[in-house]
Amino acid sequence: MLRPLTATDLPAATRLLGIASPYYRAGDVAAEKLFGAAPNSDGPSTIGVDVDGELAGIASIDGNRIRVLAVAPTYRERGIGAQLLAWCEHAARTHGHPRIWALGQAGNYLAPGIDAQDQATIGWLRRRHWRESSDIRTNLIVAVHDNPLVTPARAHDLSVEASTRGYEIRRARPDETRLLAAIGAEFGGAWPFEVERALQWRDGELTGAVHVAVRGDDYCAFAAHNGNNSGLGWFGPAGTWPAHRGQRLGEAVLLACLLDVARQQATCEIAWIGPEPFYQKSCGIIGRRMFVPMKREFTAEES
Numbered sequence: 001m002l003r004p005l006t007a008t009d010l011p012a013a014t015r016l017l018g019i020a021s022p023y024y025r026a027g028d029v030a031a032e033k034l035f036g037a038a039p040n041s042d043g044p045s046t047i048g049v050d051v052d053g054e055l056a057g058i059a060s061i062d063g064n065r066i067r068v069l070a071v072a073p074t075y076r077e078r079g080i081g082a083q084l085l086a087w088c089e090h091a092a093r094t095h096g097h098p099r100i101w102a103l104g105q106a107g108n109y110l111a112p113g114i115d116a117q118d119q120a121t122i123g124w125l126r127r128r129h130w131r132e133s134s135d136i137r138t139n140l141i142v143a144v145h146d147n148p149l150v151t152p153a154r155a156h157d158l159s160v161e162a163s164t165r166g167y168e169i170r171r172a173r174p175d176e177t178r179l180l181a182a183i184g185a186e187f188g189g190a191w192p193f194e195v196e197r198a199l200q201w202r203d204g205e206l207t208g209a210v211h212v213a214v215r216g217d218d219y220c221a222f223a224a225h226n227g228n229n230s231g232l233g234w235f236g237p238a239g240t241w242p243a244h245r246g247q248r249l250g251e252a253v254l255l256a257c258l259l260d261v262a263r264q265q266a267t268c269e270i271a272w273i274g275p276e277p278f279y280q281k282s283c284g285i286i287g288r289r290m291f292v293p294m295k296r297e298f299t300a301e302e303s
Protein backbone atom coordinates (compact mmCIF):
# COMPACT_ATOMS: atom_id res chain seq x y z
CA MET A 1 0.00 0.00 0.00
CA LEU A 2 1.57 3.32 -1.08
CA ARG A 3 1.18 6.19 1.35
CA PRO A 4 2.72 9.64 1.77
CA LEU A 5 5.50 9.79 4.34
CA THR A 6 5.79 12.56 6.90
CA ALA A 7 8.40 13.63 9.43
CA THR A 8 7.07 11.05 11.92
CA ASP A 9 8.28 8.32 9.52
CA LEU A 10 11.82 9.70 9.58
CA PRO A 11 13.31 7.20 12.09
CA ALA A 12 12.01 4.19 10.13
CA ALA A 13 12.97 5.79 6.80
CA THR A 14 16.46 6.53 8.12
CA ARG A 15 16.89 2.89 9.17
CA LEU A 16 15.72 1.66 5.77
CA LEU A 17 17.99 4.03 3.84
CA GLY A 18 20.88 3.10 6.14
CA ILE A 19 20.79 -0.54 5.01
CA ALA A 20 19.52 -0.11 1.45
CA SER A 21 22.79 0.24 -0.41
CA PRO A 22 26.53 0.12 0.29
CA TYR A 23 27.13 2.75 -2.40
CA TYR A 24 25.52 5.73 -0.67
CA ARG A 25 25.27 7.10 2.86
CA ALA A 26 21.57 7.76 2.36
CA GLY A 27 20.66 7.05 5.99
CA ASP A 28 22.96 9.85 7.14
CA VAL A 29 21.18 12.42 4.99
CA ALA A 30 17.67 10.97 5.08
CA ALA A 31 15.83 14.13 6.16
CA GLU A 32 17.58 16.23 3.52
CA LYS A 33 16.82 13.79 0.69
CA LEU A 34 13.25 12.92 1.71
CA PHE A 35 11.92 16.28 2.79
CA GLY A 36 14.61 18.93 2.11
CA ALA A 37 14.24 21.87 -0.22
CA ALA A 38 15.88 22.32 -3.60
CA PRO A 39 16.16 25.25 -6.01
CA ASN A 40 13.58 25.46 -8.83
CA SER A 41 11.65 22.75 -7.09
CA ASP A 42 8.16 21.32 -7.57
CA GLY A 43 8.48 20.42 -3.85
CA PRO A 44 9.46 16.88 -2.88
CA SER A 45 6.83 14.13 -2.75
CA THR A 46 7.80 11.23 -0.55
CA ILE A 47 6.01 7.92 -0.34
CA GLY A 48 6.44 4.63 1.40
CA VAL A 49 5.16 1.07 1.16
CA ASP A 50 4.25 -0.81 4.35
CA VAL A 51 4.27 -4.57 4.63
CA ASP A 52 2.91 -6.13 7.83
CA GLY A 53 3.10 -2.74 9.54
CA GLU A 54 6.74 -2.22 8.64
CA LEU A 55 8.18 0.33 6.20
CA ALA A 56 9.42 -1.85 3.33
CA GLY A 57 10.12 0.65 0.56
CA ILE A 58 10.52 4.35 0.08
CA ALA A 59 10.81 6.87 -2.74
CA SER A 60 11.16 10.61 -2.98
CA ILE A 61 10.82 12.65 -6.13
CA ASP A 62 11.11 16.35 -6.87
CA GLY A 63 10.14 17.50 -10.35
CA ASN A 64 11.81 15.16 -12.82
CA ARG A 65 14.38 13.84 -10.33
CA ILE A 66 14.13 10.75 -8.17
CA ARG A 67 16.05 11.71 -5.06
CA VAL A 68 16.00 8.26 -3.48
CA LEU A 69 14.25 4.97 -4.19
CA ALA A 70 15.00 1.95 -2.06
CA VAL A 71 13.45 -1.28 -0.84
CA ALA A 72 14.55 -2.89 2.43
CA PRO A 73 16.65 -5.99 1.61
CA THR A 74 14.17 -8.42 3.20
CA TYR A 75 11.32 -7.13 1.02
CA ARG A 76 13.03 -7.26 -2.38
CA GLU A 77 11.93 -9.22 -5.43
CA ARG A 78 8.23 -8.82 -4.67
CA GLY A 79 7.56 -5.98 -7.10
CA ILE A 80 7.77 -3.20 -4.49
CA GLY A 81 10.63 -1.42 -6.29
CA ALA A 82 8.71 -1.54 -9.57
CA GLN A 83 5.63 -0.11 -7.85
CA LEU A 84 7.66 2.79 -6.41
CA LEU A 85 9.35 3.45 -9.75
CA ALA A 86 6.01 3.50 -11.57
CA TRP A 87 4.69 5.98 -9.01
CA CYS A 88 7.72 8.27 -9.55
CA GLU A 89 7.32 8.09 -13.32
CA HIS A 90 3.64 8.92 -13.01
CA ALA A 91 4.39 11.88 -10.72
CA ALA A 92 6.93 13.32 -13.19
CA ARG A 93 4.52 12.88 -16.11
CA THR A 94 1.74 14.53 -14.12
CA HIS A 95 3.98 17.58 -13.65
CA GLY A 96 4.44 17.71 -17.43
CA HIS A 97 8.04 16.51 -17.58
CA PRO A 98 9.00 14.69 -20.81
CA ARG A 99 11.62 12.54 -19.02
CA ILE A 100 12.66 11.49 -15.55
CA TRP A 101 16.15 11.15 -14.06
CA ALA A 102 17.64 9.10 -11.22
CA LEU A 103 19.47 11.17 -8.57
CA GLY A 104 21.55 14.21 -9.58
CA GLN A 105 19.09 16.93 -8.58
CA ALA A 106 21.19 20.11 -8.68
CA GLY A 107 21.33 21.56 -5.16
CA ASN A 108 20.04 18.47 -3.36
CA TYR A 109 21.59 15.24 -4.62
CA LEU A 110 22.47 12.03 -2.84
CA ALA A 111 24.92 11.44 -5.70
CA PRO A 112 25.42 12.93 -9.18
CA GLY A 113 24.00 9.73 -10.72
CA ILE A 114 23.90 5.98 -10.10
CA ASP A 115 27.24 4.72 -8.77
CA ALA A 116 28.90 2.99 -11.76
CA GLN A 117 29.78 0.02 -9.54
CA ASP A 118 26.09 -0.56 -8.77
CA GLN A 119 25.44 -2.67 -11.86
CA ALA A 120 22.46 -4.36 -10.17
CA THR A 121 20.50 -1.09 -10.00
CA ILE A 122 21.69 0.00 -13.45
CA GLY A 123 20.46 -3.33 -14.89
CA TRP A 124 17.19 -3.14 -12.97
CA LEU A 125 16.51 0.31 -14.43
CA ARG A 126 17.57 -0.77 -17.94
CA ARG A 127 15.03 -3.59 -17.84
CA ARG A 128 12.44 -0.89 -17.16
CA HIS A 129 13.28 1.21 -20.23
CA TRP A 130 15.74 3.52 -18.48
CA ARG A 131 18.93 4.43 -20.34
CA GLU A 132 22.38 5.69 -19.39
CA SER A 133 23.39 9.18 -20.48
CA SER A 134 26.96 9.58 -21.75
CA ASP A 135 28.10 12.36 -19.41
CA ILE A 136 29.65 10.23 -16.66
CA ARG A 137 30.24 12.29 -13.52
CA THR A 138 33.11 11.99 -11.08
CA ASN A 139 33.63 12.53 -7.37
CA LEU A 140 37.24 12.68 -6.16
CA ILE A 141 38.36 11.37 -2.79
CA VAL A 142 40.97 13.45 -1.02
CA ALA A 143 42.78 12.56 2.20
CA VAL A 144 42.47 15.33 4.75
CA HIS A 145 44.51 13.61 7.47
CA ASP A 146 48.21 12.79 7.02
CA ASN A 147 48.29 14.61 3.70
CA PRO A 148 51.30 16.95 3.33
CA LEU A 149 49.27 19.11 0.93
CA VAL A 150 46.44 19.62 3.45
CA THR A 151 47.98 21.26 6.50
CA PRO A 152 47.31 24.43 8.50
CA ALA A 153 50.82 25.61 7.57
CA ARG A 154 50.08 25.37 3.84
CA ALA A 155 46.72 27.11 4.28
CA HIS A 156 48.51 29.86 6.20
CA ASP A 157 51.17 30.25 3.47
CA LEU A 158 48.49 30.52 0.78
CA SER A 159 46.64 33.12 2.84
CA VAL A 160 49.84 35.17 3.32
CA GLU A 161 50.65 34.89 -0.40
CA ALA A 162 47.14 36.16 -1.22
CA SER A 163 47.49 39.05 1.22
CA THR A 164 50.68 40.25 -0.52
CA ARG A 165 48.47 40.74 -3.60
CA GLY A 166 45.83 42.62 -1.62
CA TYR A 167 43.41 39.73 -1.01
CA GLU A 168 41.96 38.59 2.28
CA ILE A 169 41.09 34.91 2.77
CA ARG A 170 38.42 34.47 5.44
CA ARG A 171 35.40 32.46 6.51
CA ALA A 172 32.12 33.85 5.20
CA ARG A 173 29.55 34.90 7.78
CA PRO A 174 26.15 33.15 7.91
CA ASP A 175 24.37 36.48 7.21
CA GLU A 176 26.52 37.30 4.17
CA THR A 177 23.68 37.40 1.66
CA ARG A 178 25.60 39.74 -0.69
CA LEU A 179 27.84 36.74 -1.41
CA LEU A 180 24.84 34.71 -2.60
CA ALA A 181 23.83 37.48 -5.00
CA ALA A 182 27.40 37.72 -6.33
CA ILE A 183 27.60 33.95 -6.89
CA GLY A 184 24.18 33.99 -8.55
CA ALA A 185 25.23 36.80 -10.91
CA GLU A 186 28.51 35.13 -11.96
CA PHE A 187 27.88 31.38 -11.71
CA GLY A 188 24.09 30.97 -11.41
CA GLY A 189 22.39 27.58 -11.35
CA ALA A 190 21.95 25.86 -8.01
CA TRP A 191 25.13 27.27 -6.53
CA PRO A 192 23.60 30.14 -4.49
CA PHE A 193 21.19 27.60 -2.94
CA GLU A 194 23.99 25.21 -1.96
CA VAL A 195 26.16 28.02 -0.63
CA GLU A 196 23.27 29.38 1.43
CA ARG A 197 22.89 25.91 2.98
CA ALA A 198 26.63 25.74 3.65
CA LEU A 199 26.56 29.16 5.34
CA GLN A 200 24.08 27.78 7.88
CA TRP A 201 26.23 24.72 8.68
CA ARG A 202 27.44 24.35 12.27
CA ASP A 203 30.19 22.20 13.68
CA GLY A 204 30.84 22.93 17.33
CA GLU A 205 32.57 26.28 17.42
CA LEU A 206 32.50 26.70 13.64
CA THR A 207 29.53 28.39 12.03
CA GLY A 208 29.46 28.46 8.26
CA ALA A 209 31.22 26.19 5.81
CA VAL A 210 32.14 28.78 3.19
CA HIS A 211 35.48 30.51 2.70
CA VAL A 212 36.03 33.52 0.48
CA ALA A 213 38.81 35.58 -1.03
CA VAL A 214 37.90 39.27 -1.04
CA ARG A 215 39.61 42.45 -2.19
CA GLY A 216 37.98 45.63 -0.99
CA ASP A 217 34.26 45.15 -1.53
CA ASP A 218 34.72 42.52 -4.24
CA TYR A 219 34.31 38.79 -3.92
CA CYS A 220 37.13 37.16 -5.86
CA ALA A 221 36.84 33.45 -4.99
CA PHE A 222 34.69 31.19 -2.83
CA ALA A 223 34.54 27.56 -1.77
CA ALA A 224 31.90 25.70 0.25
CA HIS A 225 31.40 22.33 1.85
CA ASN A 226 28.51 20.61 3.59
CA GLY A 227 25.92 22.54 1.56
CA ASN A 228 24.63 19.34 -0.04
CA ASN A 229 24.67 16.03 1.87
CA SER A 230 25.15 18.10 4.99
CA GLY A 231 27.25 16.32 7.61
CA LEU A 232 29.12 14.11 5.12
CA GLY A 233 31.79 16.73 4.49
CA TRP A 234 31.38 16.85 0.72
CA PHE A 235 33.20 19.73 -0.96
CA GLY A 236 31.61 22.11 -3.45
CA PRO A 237 30.64 24.31 -5.08
CA ALA A 238 33.68 26.55 -5.58
CA GLY A 239 34.60 29.23 -8.06
CA THR A 240 36.99 32.07 -8.76
CA TRP A 241 35.73 35.16 -10.54
CA PRO A 242 37.41 35.37 -13.99
CA ALA A 243 39.42 38.54 -13.31
CA HIS A 244 41.10 36.91 -10.32
CA ARG A 245 42.01 33.49 -11.71
CA GLY A 246 45.58 32.16 -11.78
CA GLN A 247 46.55 33.60 -8.40
CA ARG A 248 46.05 30.51 -6.23
CA LEU A 249 42.93 31.96 -4.61
CA GLY A 250 40.95 28.83 -5.49
CA GLU A 251 43.62 26.74 -3.83
CA ALA A 252 43.56 28.95 -0.72
CA VAL A 253 39.80 28.66 -0.18
CA LEU A 254 39.86 24.93 -1.04
CA LEU A 255 42.50 24.31 1.62
CA ALA A 256 40.51 26.29 4.20
CA CYS A 257 37.48 24.06 3.52
CA LEU A 258 39.47 20.83 3.63
CA LEU A 259 40.82 21.76 7.05
CA ASP A 260 37.24 22.26 8.25
CA VAL A 261 36.26 18.84 6.90
CA ALA A 262 39.29 17.28 8.63
CA ARG A 263 37.67 18.10 11.99
CA GLN A 264 35.04 15.41 11.30
CA GLN A 265 36.26 13.14 8.50
CA ALA A 266 39.48 11.47 7.36
CA THR A 267 38.62 11.99 3.69
CA CYS A 268 36.71 14.57 1.71
CA GLU A 269 34.59 13.86 -1.33
CA ILE A 270 34.97 16.56 -3.99
CA ALA A 271 31.59 16.24 -5.61
CA TRP A 272 30.61 16.38 -9.27
CA ILE A 273 33.96 17.88 -10.24
CA GLY A 274 35.07 20.20 -12.98
CA PRO A 275 38.85 20.48 -13.42
CA GLU A 276 40.57 17.38 -12.03
CA PRO A 277 44.19 18.64 -12.56
CA PHE A 278 43.47 21.54 -10.22
CA TYR A 279 42.59 19.13 -7.41
CA GLN A 280 45.47 16.78 -8.18
CA LYS A 281 47.90 19.66 -7.82
CA SER A 282 46.23 21.38 -4.86
CA CYS A 283 45.41 18.48 -2.55
CA GLY A 284 46.19 15.15 -4.23
CA ILE A 285 43.64 12.48 -5.14
CA ILE A 286 43.46 9.07 -3.47
CA GLY A 287 40.31 7.76 -5.14
CA ARG A 288 37.57 8.34 -7.65
CA ARG A 289 33.88 7.45 -7.83
CA MET A 290 32.10 7.46 -11.17
CA PHE A 291 28.37 8.06 -11.54
CA VAL A 292 26.09 7.29 -14.45
CA PRO A 293 23.17 9.64 -15.06
CA MET A 294 20.16 7.50 -16.01
CA LYS A 295 16.88 8.68 -17.44
CA ARG A 296 13.68 7.47 -18.95
CA GLU A 297 12.13 9.35 -21.86
CA PHE A 298 8.34 9.17 -21.84
CA THR A 299 6.73 8.14 -25.10
CA ALA A 300 4.14 10.38 -26.78
CA GLU A 301 1.34 8.08 -25.55
CA GLU A 302 2.62 8.25 -21.97
CA SER A 303 3.12 12.04 -21.84
Ligand SMILES: CC(C)(COP(=O)(O)OP(=O)(O)OC[C@H]1O[C@@H](n2cnc3c(N)ncnc32)[C@H](O)[C@@H]1OP(=O)(O)O)[C@@H](O)C(=O)NCCC(=O)NCCS
Nearest residue numbers: 020021024026068069070071076077078079080081082124
Ligand atom coordinates in the same frame (compact mmCIF):
# COMPACT_ATOMS: atom_id res chain seq x y z
C1 LIG B 1 16.70 -1.65 -7.08
C2 LIG B 1 15.66 -1.99 -5.98
C3 LIG B 1 14.88 -0.71 -5.68
C4 LIG B 1 14.73 -3.05 -6.50
O1 LIG B 1 13.72 -3.29 -5.50
P1 LIG B 1 12.76 -4.59 -5.57
O2 LIG B 1 11.62 -4.33 -4.69
O3 LIG B 1 13.57 -5.81 -5.35
O4 LIG B 1 12.30 -4.48 -7.09
P2 LIG B 1 11.26 -5.46 -7.85
O5 LIG B 1 10.78 -6.52 -6.94
O6 LIG B 1 10.23 -4.62 -8.47
O7 LIG B 1 12.20 -6.05 -8.96
C5 LIG B 1 13.31 -6.91 -8.63
C6 LIG B 1 13.22 -8.22 -9.39
O8 LIG B 1 12.28 -9.04 -8.73
C7 LIG B 1 11.38 -9.56 -9.69
N1 LIG B 1 10.07 -9.76 -9.05
C8 LIG B 1 9.07 -8.92 -8.96
N2 LIG B 1 8.03 -9.46 -8.31
C9 LIG B 1 8.40 -10.67 -7.98
C10 LIG B 1 7.77 -11.69 -7.28
N3 LIG B 1 6.51 -11.55 -6.80
N4 LIG B 1 8.47 -12.80 -7.07
C11 LIG B 1 9.73 -12.94 -7.55
N5 LIG B 1 10.37 -11.99 -8.22
C12 LIG B 1 9.72 -10.85 -8.43
C13 LIG B 1 11.30 -8.49 -10.73
O9 LIG B 1 10.86 -9.00 -11.96
C14 LIG B 1 12.72 -7.99 -10.78
O10 LIG B 1 13.51 -8.73 -11.65
P3 LIG B 1 14.02 -8.12 -13.03
O11 LIG B 1 14.65 -6.80 -12.71
O12 LIG B 1 14.96 -9.13 -13.56
O13 LIG B 1 12.78 -7.95 -13.83
C15 LIG B 1 16.37 -2.53 -4.71
O14 LIG B 1 17.27 -3.56 -5.07
C16 LIG B 1 17.10 -1.49 -3.93
O15 LIG B 1 16.54 -0.85 -3.04
N6 LIG B 1 18.38 -1.31 -4.23
C17 LIG B 1 19.14 -0.23 -3.67
C18 LIG B 1 18.65 1.01 -4.35
C19 LIG B 1 19.55 2.18 -4.20
O16 LIG B 1 20.74 2.09 -4.27
N7 LIG B 1 18.91 3.34 -4.03
C20 LIG B 1 19.64 4.55 -3.88
C21 LIG B 1 20.07 4.71 -2.45
S1 LIG B 1 18.76 4.88 -1.39
